[in-house]
Amino acid sequence: MERDGGCRPWHRGAAAVSTFVDVTARGLDRVLAVLRVLSTVGVWFGGGLLVLLSFAVGTEVLMRRLANHSFTGVDELGGYTLAIVSAIAFTSTLLNRGHIRIDLVHQRFGPRGRAILDLLAMAGLIAFYGLLLKYAWLLLDRSYTMGSRSVSPLSVVMWIPQSLWFAGLLLFVVTAVTLFLRSLLALCAGDLRTVNALIGTLSADDEVAEELALNAEAQGKEVVK
Numbered sequence: 372m373e374r375d376g377g378c379r380p381w382h383r384g385a386a387a388v389s390t391f392v393d394v395t396a397r398g399l400d401r402v403l404a405v406l407r408v409l410s411t412v413g414v415w416f417g418g419g420l421l422v423l424l425s426f427a428v429g430t431e432v433l434m435r436r437l438a439n440h441s442f443t444g445v446d447e448l449g450g451y452t453l454a455i456v457s458a459i460a461f462t463s464t465l466l467n468r469g470h471i472r473i474d475l476v477h478q479r480f481g482p483r484g485r486a487i488l489d490l491l492a493m494a495g496l497i498a499f500y501g502l503l504l505k506y507a508w509l510l511l512d513r514s515y516t517m518g519s520r521s522v523s524p525l526s527v528v529m530w531i532p533q534s535l536w537f538a539g540l541l542l543f544v545v546t547a548v549t550l551f552l553r554s555l556l557a558l559c560a561g562d563l564r565t566v567n568a569l570i571g572t573l574s575a576d577d578e579v580a581e582e583l584a585l586n587a588e589a590q591g592k593e594v595v596k
Contacts, residue, residue: 392560482563504540
């Protein structure tokens with residue numbers, strides 16, 4: 372009885388840690404679900420911007436051809452659109468594991484080694500984009516404080532497109548940090564499959580399955596898994 376009683380504090384501590392890990396993991400999963408929704412909304416918003424830009428460019432081309440007249444500032448608006456849409460697309464690409472990696476060394480390790488490399492890659496990504504986010508905020512704050520406008524006939528209020536660009540970068544960094552923390556918990560729990568599903572590289576089989584799923588969806592067929 373005394374021996375069992377001496378083990379109880381250790382068991383209680385292990386149970387408390389396990390409970391904390393489980394609760395934290397579920398919380399991070401809920402955060403990721405919200406981030407996926409925000410990413411989807413952002414993708415649709417970015418797609419709408421690209422459609423509007425396409426109409427603007429097409430109209431300008433027709434006006435040049437038919438009326439020898441050109442709208443001022445379409446190229447400038449195109450630059451803002453490209454920056455905003457790119458920042459928004461970063462998050463969607465990250466959630467779908469679409470970022471390209473050089474995996475010569477990655478494939479030489481076992482599952483746990485690959486999971487550790489994936490976490491290191493995510494940490495490097497967070498460090499780089501965290502620095503970019505810092506300077507993006509400084510630029511946005513300066514433009515808003517000084518009331519900066521573009522040096523062009525449109526005289527665009529710069530903090531407006533910069534705020535959308537910053538929002539896209541912020542969503543990306545928050546998503547990357549959340550994925551890192553969730554994957555770290557999964558690694559500590561020995562759940563290597565979850566680590567790979569969240570931040571691992573897509574294998575050839577994964578890419579083939581994704582293409583088949585997209586083709587089946589386009590044809591209105593049910594995907595068999």
